Amino acid sequence: MREISKHCLLYTEMIVAHALTHCQREDQIKKIKRLDRLIGFSSCEKPISLQVGGDDPLLLAEAARLATRWQYDEINLNVGCPSNNVQKGHFGACLMAESAHVARCVNAMVQETHIPVTVKHRIGIDHKDSYEQLLKFIDQVASAGANRFSIHARKAWLSGLDPKENRMVPPLNHSIVRRLKNDRPHLLIELNGGITNLIDCQNALSWADGVMVGRKVYENPLYWKELDRLLFNDQTTSDTRPSAILFRLYPYAKRWYETGGRIWPIARHIVHLVQGIQGARRWRRWFTEVASNYSASPQLFLHAAIQLEDAGY
Structure with a gap:
């Protein structure tokens, strides 16, 4: 993707904070560079965000220190993944029910790094999906120092749907994210979910601060070869055959x-x-x-x- 767009922000897969700490300790004891395999990247891939999952403020603080040391451009806390394995580890989307705890996690990360700490989440979970509950979550986490919110505009069902179904079955509600941006104009709000083409991106960017696209970029990367010209006003061209x-x-x-x-x-x-x-x-x-x-x-x-x-x- 970096060969197709010089400007878009790229994300790693979600990496569990506990795994980062475990690999770092193994590297120190056995001199095996497992951490490099887990979070290493080439400078040509920047700008890049390290996406982490976890619920332990101490481990997440260590993840923030590692992200800084490895010169990531930001660290992103995933509070949107609804998979069973993630729930068993008590992180991902289930943490949306614990906004005060997410705020503690974010604050612990903010204290350990100068790079932006951002949060990816849903508009709600299960029956905790009112606008008031979403606003409370955003306000508490923002007060802890979160720099930007990447919001998947679907609620998540923590039981009854698998991760793939949770990306398709709960209805999209972009208007909720737009309302949130209107009510909290000082916050950086990024829209995720249901964005399938560059026109969708341009429409969303008329009110949102950013757009996150995942599956459609992965499935057809060359479709996005006009991204820099249309969205970043970069008229330079490169060979995208x-x-x-x-x-x-x-x-x-x-x-x-x-x-x-x-x-x-x-x-x-x-x-x-x-x-x-x-x-x-x-x-x-x-x-x-x-x-x-x-x-x-x-x-x-x-x-x-x-x-x-x-x-x-």
Whole structure:
């Protein structure tokens, strides 16, 4: 995505704060760089946000210190994930019922870093979904020092729906987020959920401070090649053909490979780069078969790029 947009903020997957602390201790004891594998990134990926999950203020404070040390641009606390495993760990969306505790967690993080501490959450959970309850949550967490709120404009059902259903079944309610921005104009409010194209983004940015897009970017990354020009007024152009992007990714993959990383963790996310082009299914099948092999090397990126270039892509 950084090869497609120079300006959008990228997020890591949600990483549990306890795992960060555990890996850091193992690194110190065994001298194994597991923490680098967990939160390491290349400078070419910035700006980037470290997204964490947890409910222990001390562990989250340590996560904030790590985010600062590793030079992330922000740290984001996930209070929106409704999965059963996350609930068992007592973090994610279930914490929306405990706004005072979330505020303590955020405050602990704010005290340990100079980078923005942001929060991602839903508009409500289960039957705790009134506007007054959402406003109370926002006000308490904002007073603790949260810099921005990324709001998935759906409530979450903590039982009865799986995570995929929780992204689709509860109805979208962008008007609630817009009302919140009107009532709290001094807060930075970012809209998430149901944003599928650049027109949706432009419409939302007429009143929201930001827009978060996840699945639609992942499923068709090249659709967003006009993002910088339309949303950031950056008229410079770069070659966004799939072959050109793969050529530029080769040095990135090579650096990862030379530190002991396998190619598959990078390659498996690239298959959607050919969305919509002729022969995409055949190319994906070949690319996946080769990339998933334990012996795959960075040369795969060059071979794949040459294939696409020869086909006119």
